[in-house]
Amino acid sequence: MQLVRVAAERHRRMQGLHLMPGQLKRPPSPEKLRQAATLLQGGASQREVTRTTGIARETLRKHFPGQGWTFKQGGDFRALTRHNPIH
Numbered sequence: 001m002q003l004v005r006v007a008a009e010r011h012r013r014m015q016g017l018h019l020m021p022g023q024l025k026r027p028p029s030p031e032k033l034r035q036a037a038t039l040l041q042g043g044a045s046q047r048e049v050t051r052t053t054g055i056a057r058e059t060l061r062k063h064f065p066g067q068g069w070t071f072k073q074g075g076d077f078r079a080l081t082r083h084n085p086i087h
Helices: 002-014 030-041 046-053 057-063 071-081
Strands: none
Touching: 030 046, 030 057, 046 057
């Protein structure tokens, strides 16, 4: 059964039917992209930019390749905040 479900999902994706009604993917506005660029240049992670702007991380990676935190920077941040969460 798993194989059939995967094949059906792939077919729906290829037909553009994998989105729910009202969930159309629209490119981010130039204003949102400017806001994202400012946040990334200010040192924000891609995850934080996603939370702030609503732009998907995949879209951020496409528009701003190589920007955002490295895995090491993310790990260092996590190590620093593990026992002292930021609220």
